[in-house]
Amino acid sequence: MTSRLYDSIEPNVINEEMLQKAVEEQGPQEEAGQLAKKEGINFRDVKELQLDFRNILKIDNLWQFVNLTKLQLDNNIIEKIEALESLVNLVWLDLSFNNIEVIEGLEALIKLQDLSLYNNRISKIENLDTLQDLQIFSIGNNNIHNLENMIYLRKFKNLRTLNLSGNPVCDNEQYSMFIAAYLPDLVYLDFRLLDDNMREMALIKYQYAIEEMKQGEAVALAKQEELDAAEKEVAYHRAAYVEYLNGPFLFDSMYAEDPEASKLMYLPGVPDLVEMYKTKFVAICENLFEYGLKQHERREEEVKLFYECLNEALAENQEQGAKIMQAFEEKNSGALDVIQSLSDTQVTELKLAEYNEEISKLSETLMTLEMQLVDQLEEVIKDFERNIADLVSIFIENEQGLMAQCRDLENHHHEKLLETAINTLEKIVKSEFEEDMPDDVRMLFVDKDTIVNAVNASHDIHLLKIDNREDEIITKANNWASALIEKVHKDEIHRNRSRVMEINQYIDHLQGDVDNLDILEPIPGF
Structure with missing residues (x-):
């Protein structure tokens, strides 16, 4: 339906040069605009971008425009919607008058309110x-x-x-x-x-058709809500490292990956033996599940308490700093005007020296306050790190104890199963075993080594599954603790650097006011 524009012009791909030119054209043209051109424009600061009528064939290189809210790509020759996933703040998008055939590539634009795909081939x-915020x-x-x-x-x-x-x-x-x-x-x-x-x-x-549709939508919504709730619950269990331990999932997975298990179930008494094993095994898993959730709550509470303490210390420090700066400003309000109006050079120099001394004292006081906070937070973080390490250590120790119980059950079951298998072999050898067996099961009883190897292989698979689940829990718990403590330390370093920079900028500002004073030069002869 749409004819290709600029047939005689070479198609374009969005590149750095085109973007730079477009941003400059759409920016301020006065002195501020000229300065921006000279110093360079940070694409992250751009909110609106017009790329219309540029014979663009392919969308590309827009990843830096993360704060863009409005994008015009109309009147080009674009065939595919792509490379927009970084524009998560986009509210308005115009792709009209292009050659697009399929609506795609818009999943990340969840803030989009106005979308135009007018005059394409869709x-x-x-x-x-x-795009649940879509209005137009x-x-x-x-x-x-x-x-x-x-x-x-x-x-x-x-x-x-x-x-x-x-x-x-x-x-x-x-x-x-x-x-x-x-x-x-x-x-x-x-x-x-x-x-x-x-x-x-x-x-x-359309009354009846819509009523029927609404009923279907209500059923679908209820099912989706149920799925969402289940997914949310599993996510919570996963955060506690005990997902799918509140039932027979681990046990069933052991047998699902065991090719010998179904054959061994034909042995006399084995189904009852497995059922008894399963009951005890699942009970241990459920104990581990409940314990894991309680320990997760304790860890979350510890984290919450830490950040409450941290924020309280930060707020108190900020309040003290603000009072110190306010006191300085109140004390020295108008001091520079007074200094500037003085005609006596000696008095001027004396007052300037006094004012500079006040600035130095202010800088020293603010820096001392910051260092006191650093020392205070260092102790708080050390205590937090120790508490988290203790909680994780206790959790892992008890988790390993419960997993050891699972292994003991598996070992006990293995002994019983092996005993049953050997007894069955003896009966077969003596022609005393009269029950029917599938051919693949009977093949296990050609000799003792074959049946023993089959039972041992089943046992090894079960133990490996238990070991892997235990290792997974331990790894996740340790990784969580390491990542959390690393983040706390990094955040504190960043906070400290930012605060020191703020203090220095404030002091530089005060010093700059002093340096910019227009001191009257003494007139010769007076």
Whole structure:
């Protein structure tokens, strides 16, 4: 439907030179703009960007524009929506008058409110699920034929303005009424207000179909909420390192990866033996699960308490610093004006020396206050680090104890199973075993080594599964503690550096005011 623009011009890809030029063109043109050009423009600071009418074929190199809120890419020859995933703050996007065939690549733009895909080659509205803030959607002059496709837009509860004019679907005589019925929150359709009369007629016409759809949506919503709740619960269990230990999951996984287990179940008494083993094994797993959740709560409480203490110390220090600076400013208010107005050189120099001394004392006081805070926080962080290490150590120690119980059960079960297997072999050798066996099971009893190897292989798989789960828990717990403490130390270093920089900048500002004083030179002869 759309003809390619600039047929005689070479297609472009968005590159650094094009972006720099576009930003400069759209920035301030006066003195501030010239200065920005000279010193260079940080793309991260750009909020709006116009790249229209530039014969762009491929979207690329926009990853630096992380704070962009408005992007114009209309009137180009773009064929694919791509490379926009870093523009997470985008609110307004214009891709009209291009050659796009598929709606895609917009998943990360969750803040998008206004989207124009007008005059492209799109045949289906899709892949917009994450754009729940969408309010204005223009997709006129495309190739959309299917009226049922409009039902997809019901999920966008904030959608108020929709433009579909120029699509084949608009030729359907039921078009406007269908839209009015299925999108009850829509205010404007194809630049016209949807009046109440149209809505009433539409609801009457599609009443039963919409009721049936609503029931289906309610069932789907309830199922999704159930899935979300289950996923949230598992995420919480995972944070405690005990996911899927509140049931037979670990036990079942041991047997799911054991090719010999199903064969050995044919041995007399083994099904009952396995069932008894499973009951005891699952009970230990559930104990570990409950213990893990309680320990997770203790760790979370310790973290919460630490940050409360940390923030309290920071707030107190900031308050003290603010009072010190306020006292300095109140004491020295107007001092520079007085110094500047003095005509006696000696008095001026004396006052300047006194004022500079005041600045030095202020700097020293603020730095001392900061060093006191550093020392205080160092002790707090050491205590926190020790507490976290103790909590993790205790958790791992008890977790290992419970896992050892699982291994003991497995070893005991293995002994019983091996005993049963050898007894069965003896009966087969003596022709005293009359029960039917599948051929692959009977093949295990050709000799003692074969059946013993099969039972041992099953045993090794079970132990490996237990060991791996134990190692996983230990690794995750230790990694969490290491990452947490590392972050605390890094945050404190960053805070300290920022604070020292703030103090220095404040002192430099005060010193700069002194340096900029216009001191009257003494007149010769006076």
